[in-house]
Amino acid sequence: MLEAREITVRYGRQVALDRVSFVVEPGGVTGLGGPSGCGKSTLARVLSLMLRPAAGSVTVDGRPVRRWRQRAARELRTRIALIYQQPRLAVDPRLTVAEIIAEPLAAAGRPGGDRTGELAAEVGLTRDLLTRRPHEVSDGQLQRACVARALSLEPGYLICDEMTTMLDASTQAHLVAVVNAYRDRTGAGVLAITHDDALMGRWADRVIKFDQLIR
Numbered sequence: 001m002l003e004a005r006e007i008t009v010r011y012g013r014q015v016a017l018d019r020v021s022f023v024v025e026p027g028g029v030t031g032l033g034g035p036s037g038c039g040k041s042t043l044a045r046v047l048s049l050m051l052r053p054a055a056g057s058v059t060v061d062g063r064p065v066r067r068w069r070q071r072a073a074r075e076l077r078t079r080i081a082l083i084y085q086q087p088r089l090a091v092d093p094r095l096t097v098a099e100i101i102a103e104p105l106a107a108a109g110r111p112g113g114d115r116t117g118e119l120a121a122e123v124g125l126t127r128d129l130l131t132r133r134p135h136e137v138s139d140g141q142l143q144r145a146c147v148a149r150a151l152s153l154e155p156g157y158l159i160c161d162e163m164t165t166m167l168d169a170s171t172q173a174h175l176v177a178v179v180n181a182y183r184d185r186t187g188a189g190v191l192a193i194t195h196d197d198a199l200m201g202r203w204a205d206r207v208i209k210f211d212q213l214i215r
């Protein structure tokens with residue numbers, strides 16, 4: 001279980017999260033909805049250990065998180081993968097698509113090679129795209145690479161923050177199917193943040209509206 005307890009986040013004087021508690025269960029898809037600006041992405045960043053809250057605690061399978069971002073313990077950090085809405089903001093524009101997919105494997109000292117090809121195939125990227133750089137592929141193709149990168153270290157939790165909002169219907173359906181297949185195979189827990197109620201209805205087996213989290 002990925003659990004956030006009594007999380008408070010402030011940006012300057014603005015309180016973005018006020019003692020919010022939230023759980024992502026393994027093996028299921030937890031949907032999180034709510035109006036723009038209510039704090040969903042902030043919660044996603046806390047749950048993926050990218051943002052240190054001002055107060056509150058996060059535990060990953062019962063293990064407390066004591067450090068955040070690059071300083072978080074590697075085995076905790078790699079248990080959780082975050083997929084953002086805008087792939088162009090989430091990649092290094094100098095890398096090739098293959099290098100983007102293999103980044104976490106390289107950081108873990110594991111050669112990408114065959115695994116990169118397998119991951120690319122899983123998300124529907126053809127081989128000819130692997131040597132291109134981000135400006136030479138579409139948003140949908142780049143988001144496919146980001147999903148492959150997120151799956152590369154087999155995380156226990158996947159946080160999808162408006163993962164398909166920018167994409168056409170067929171790419172959206174494919175990436176949701178990829179995430180679901182990964183969950184079925186590994187028992188990972190998924191957090192699906194989306195404004196799209198129809199998608200939420202199809203995808204999530206438990207839906208939480210942000211206002212339910214506010215005291």
Ligand SMILES: Nc1ncnc2c1ncn2[C@@H]1O[C@H](COP(=O)(O)OP(=O)(O)OP(=O)(O)O)[C@@H](O)[C@H]1O
Nearest residue numbers: 011012014016034035036037038039040041042043
């Ligand atoms: N880096 C930042 N600095 C200052 N304020 C921020 C920062 N990031 C977010 N905020 C503010 O914190 C609040 C919560 O933002 P957040 O992005 O978490 O909301 P959200 O629910 O994900 O919104 P959306 O659905 O539009 O993506 C908003 O009022 C936002 O303006």
